[in-house]
Amino acid sequence: MGIRFDSVTVAYDGNVDNLALESLDLTVEPGEVMALLGPSGSGKTTALRAVAGFVRPVSGRVFLGGRDVTDLPPYRRGIGMVVQSYALFPHMRVDENVAFGLKAQKTPKSEIRQRVAEALEMTGMAAYARRHPRELSGGQQQRVAIARALAIRPDVLLLDEPLSALDAQLRSGMLAELARLHRELPDLSMLYVTHDQVEALTLADRIAVMDKARLRACGTPKELYRAPTDEFTASFVGGANLVPVIVGAQGVAFAGAELEVDTAGAAAGARATLCVRPHLVGLGEGPNQLVGALREIQWRGATHRLYVEVDGHSVMADVRELKDPPRHGESVTLHFAPENAVLLPAGVSHG
Numbered sequence: 001m002g003i004r005f006d007s008v009t010v011a012y013d014g015n016v017d018n019l020a021l022e023s024l025d026l027t028v029e030p031g032e033v034m035a036l037l038g039p040s041g042s043g044k045t046t047a048l049r050a051v052a053g054f055v056r057p058v059s060g061r062v063f064l065g066g067r068d069v070t071d072l073p074p075y076r077r078g079i080g081m082v083v084q085s086y087a088l089f090p091h092m093r094v095d096e097n098v099a100f101g102l103k104a105q106k107t108p109k110s111e112i113r114q115r116v117a118e119a120l121e122m123t124g125m126a127a128y129a130r131r132h133p134r135e136l137s138g139g140q141q142q143r144v145a146i147a148r149a150l151a152i153r154p155d156v157l158l159l160d161e162p163l164s165a166l167d168a169q170l171r172s173g174m175l176a177e178l179a180r181l182h183r184e185l186p187d188l189s190m191l192y193v194t195h196d197q198v199e200a201l202t203l204a205d206r207i208a209v210m211d212k213a214r215l216r217a218c219g220t221p222k223e224l225y226r227a228p229t230d231e232f233t234a235s236f237v238g239g240a241n242l243v244p245v246i247v248g249a250q251g252v253a254f255a256g257a258e259l260e261v262d263t264a265g266a267a268a269g270a271r272a273t274l275c276v277r278p279h280l281v282g283l284g285e286g287p288n289q290l291v292g293a294l295r296e297i298q299w300r301g302a303t304h305r306l307y308v309e310v311d312g313h314s315v316m317a318d319v320r321e322l323k324d325p326p327r328h329g330e331s332v333t334l335h336f337a338p339e340n341a342v343l344l345p346a347g348v349s350h351g
């Protein structure tokens, strides 16, 4: 079942001068995993709460499977929800926790037993049915929370930073588990809130990028990474060099040099922002050269991250297999291929 936000605006405590969510238009297709990605305070949880029915929009409508649910109470929306802090009932066993929503729906006992078993099986927790939450690790507790959400067989699963309380290794294991669930339940739509770009890039079919209560961009992970349309998205999804340039006839002018890039759609003489991913910047001579002084070099295992000051702007290059690293202050030549640059509308990098 799909989810649709139609111009949804949320203000807390009637504070319309400080909106928590501003005119959100977004459609999650049936069976799709949509990540809501953005920094803390950007309105992600608020958007989720609007779908669940825990917050009422001041304007706009929320649709589930084409049906307007804006005026329905949460328990009548058929939604499963998983939050960061597990939120299991401590005095109940695992199986009782998972059965909770089904009992509330007055599901027959035999069916409850079967669905609880199925949900625990799906999350790899069948062997823990009779334990209490305190006898489980954080990762196991979160699996139970997911099992509890799945037991009611929701059409829509909402997840709010479900992995952020777990350590890095558990997180990547759980990410793989969620990807498997997505394959096993192809009809289940998921709205997955995270501030972690890696989670969004690995799990989501599409990513909606949030910034200051607004939707900045929406697209597949590859679209947003390879062809971002704004500076915020470019830097938040994957990290990017963003330098101010002036559009010319064949390319752009930067630091007194003419760089060859695709300027399609940009007017000559206009200000714009050139976006190049650090791993697509090479060390040494080549097309589109930039010369500057090395300000910082970091060893990152597989790569060195170089920070080079070019005409007052810091340019990052991630270089593999650097045998003889340059030293601080040394003059360094960088280059990038024309097809690896994206031209964006002028924004914050112009100050």
Ligand code: ADP
Pocket: 012, 013, 019, 020, 038, 039, 040, 041, 042, 043, 044, 045, 046, 047
């Ligand atoms: P995110 O989940 O992206 O971190 P939230 O949706 O929680 O962001 O918050 C968006 C904005 O709404 C923030 O400015 C936050 O301070 C505010 N906010 C969130 N919840 C409440 C609340 N219950 N009452 C008042 N303001 C809130």
Ligand code: MG
Pocket: 041, 044, 045, 046
């Ligand atoms: Mg939040």
